[in-house]
Amino acid sequence: MSPMHYTRDNMAGLLRGHDINPTHQRIEIAYALFSRQEHLSADQVMAVVNTRHSETSKATVYNTLRLFLEKGLVREVIVDPCKVFFDPNTSPHHHLYEVDSGKLSDIDAEHVQISGLPPLPAGMVTEVIDLIVRVRRKD
Amino acid sequence: MSPMHYTRDNMAGLLRGHDINPTHQRIEIAYALFSRQEHLSADQVMAVVNTRHSETSKATVYNTLRLFLEKGLVREVIVDPCKVFFDPNTSPHHHLYEVDSGKLSDIDAEHVQISGLPPLPAGMVTEVIDLIVRVRRKD
């Protein structure tokens, strides 16, 4: 896979590929998330999208992020009370969270093995396994 | 270890053992958490503590839970945006979260193995590793 270069033009295709009607606002929000490969919270997305002039309303940002979630375009990472991060990386991976700074980074799942989990309750299926390593600066 | 029976009287000792001045309110909050071995959110704790007459203020509940956290008496479980659970079980274990119902239960860590995690960034120490298995009812 060649190193992907994200442009606003790419975003339209990406959205269509996930069955999402690519509107101007949705393209901007997708571009904000994918061009910087980072974890952004909803208000960070808002800030990025509305840097120049206010273009996109709060409701649209929240609606769009939820839509992206449903369509599997992004993933939700819950590490901090009352601050959900959205992760443009949907491949299986884990997270490293620096509790002092709030910095969140990916841990590639390739070499991580989790074994010995008990069987699930009857009638349940695993949606996702979140593994979060919380670290602190050594004092 | 014999099966522990939690009483309000025990709580005072437990608190003292964790360097916490056992006041009436703190004993009630600790008793709420430990007597039912469950994961409670802050407002569930409030509800339990204030069943009869309103006795304990919101501020005190939040302050006390944070104090318990700092002193290592309880553990915080972040599975749901804007709803932190407090877990009286501080022994190493993981969590199973049923996303539809919001039910949270423990997974004993004894047989679970996590291997292959990359080295931590320099100067960092692991605070805790949270492993959360999110499950959904099969449809």
Next chain:
DNA sequence: CAGCAATCTGGACTTTGTCTAATTTCCGGA
């Protein structure tokens, strides 16, 4: 009992996110 520190309290406030009703945009057909 006086003084003092620790604790508790109500209530105002903040932050994050949701809801709704009204507007705007987009698109296919006449």
Next chain:
DNA sequence: TCCGGAAATTAGACAAAGTCCAGATTGCTG
């Protein structure tokens, strides 16, 4: 091109969870 309706967007009111603060209470200790 113009029209009508569906989809999308919007501002702003609202809700829930949690924080903060200044004043009141409690409980020592001398």
